[in-house]
Amino acid sequence: MYAAHFGLRELPFGITPDTSFFFGSPRSQEALNTLLVAARTGEGFIKITGEVGTGKTLLCRKFMAILGEDFVTAYIPNPYLEPRTLMLALADELEIALEREVDQHQLLKAINLRLLDLAAQDKRVVLCLDEAQAIPVESLEALRLLTNLETEKRKLLQIVLFGQPELNAKLELESIRQLAQRITFHYHLGPMSRDDLDFYVAHRLRVAGFTGARLFTRSAIRGLYKASGGVPRLVNIMAHKALMLSYGQGKQQVGGGHVLTAARDTVGVRRDILSWLAGGAAVAATAAGLAWVVAR
Template identity: 80%
Template sequence: MYTAHFGLREVPFSITPDTSFFFTSPHSQEALNTLLVAARNGEGFIKITGEVGTGKTLLCRKFMATVGEGFVTAYIPNPYLEPRTLMLALADELGVVLDKDVDQHQLLKALTMRLMELAGQDKRVLLCLDEAQAIPVESLEALRLLTNLETEKRKLLQIVLFGQPELNRKLELESIRQLAQRITFHYHLGPLTRDDLEYYLAHRLRVAGFAGARIFSRSAVSRLFSASGGIPRLVNILANKSLMVAYGEGRQQVSRKHVAEAARDTGAVKRRLWPWLGGFSVLLAAAGGLAWALTQ
């Protein structure tokens, strides 16, 4: 709606995890480096935690796109699955052909043979589980048993858990203490700092095609930081709405007032981080901007 007005090719602050917008802040770069080092070391379990909206899914996708040709990646975005269904999902990701009524023994045998086949091709298999705090305890234990499969030199399967801090509390359970002991690499994603935010905004605008000097005034950036707490998803929601408000007024720069209006409109979103439940005032402002544009 506002892209042409600001000289953009695309919307710069979508909440869809697009790896072309991946921002290498100190936090995200350290997390990515941790993942790459751990994967190449052949560790069984790797854990990345972070609060809601800190960019875990985007990091996961960037990691899978970066590991290189020596790896085969499997991705399960919703692992709230009982053990057998989780194994079936993994088999599907690895291209394992199964009989319709395959029993548990044949399922595990087929998975093992596929993992051995890939190891024979000098491929390492990475299973990335998003929203890992939702995995049932029994399924975590099933995953641990899968990581027992190994050649004389390395594991046949590495597992990367991406989850909210609740995952840490789940891993403290006595029943899965053996899994917790196998997590040798861990990183916690934090929010953006005030300085990071300045570069984050400029980076996303540049990727979206902006070639000008500055869209967000310094006071707007400060207000955006205080309203979002540096949480990338909230930054995206507020920045997007701020651009709509500025567009609605026919302005070429986002001011502190525009961000404040976006923040008021996003009060419910900040509490629950459900962006599609925001109010309608910003959309009305954008509609006003469309009318303004048509009159020019």
């Protein structure tokens, strides 16, 4: 689309969690360091929370990618599963061969034997559950029981919960208080600061192959921050649209007007500041440009 126009090898602002674009802002780097320290000290439960779009899934994938050969990772992206199905998903991730009609006892025994086998190979096993706020309470309790599996020196399974703040409310339930007490490391992933966002945009452009001077003007960066509140997903969506607009007009730089129109066209932005961003008559012309680019 606009990649060649701006000298890019690939589109820089996709919303899929590509670890090559991971940006170590102070917050995301601190969260990653927390995960690495917790995993290497062998803690049973670790929790990472953050609002929608703050980069939890990307952080999860980056964490798993750099753990190293001493770790075996299991990843369940949608844990809205009843306990038995969740255990089957874990068994599948650990490449455990099961009989077609395996009962609960044999299932747990097979998982335990696999974990013991990996421990004998001096491997640590980390289970990462994305969207953990959706896990049923009964399944959370089943996970707690799994962390009871241990040798004399360490836990056989570590569990990392990545979820929206609603996960905290769920963990306050009396029925799973024992699980909440076992969470020894936790971190809340907040939005980016204004300066972080500026570096974030430049970082993603550089990874995508951009070698020129500033592509997004300071007013464009200011608009991205005001409209997104520093939430990476919203930044990506609006930056992508703003690049489309600039390309559609044959421009070589993204300005504040492009960002304003992108913000108007994006669900979830801070509507209260759109009037602050408005640039008068240029907005209508930019809007027409977006419609033209999308239609191409």
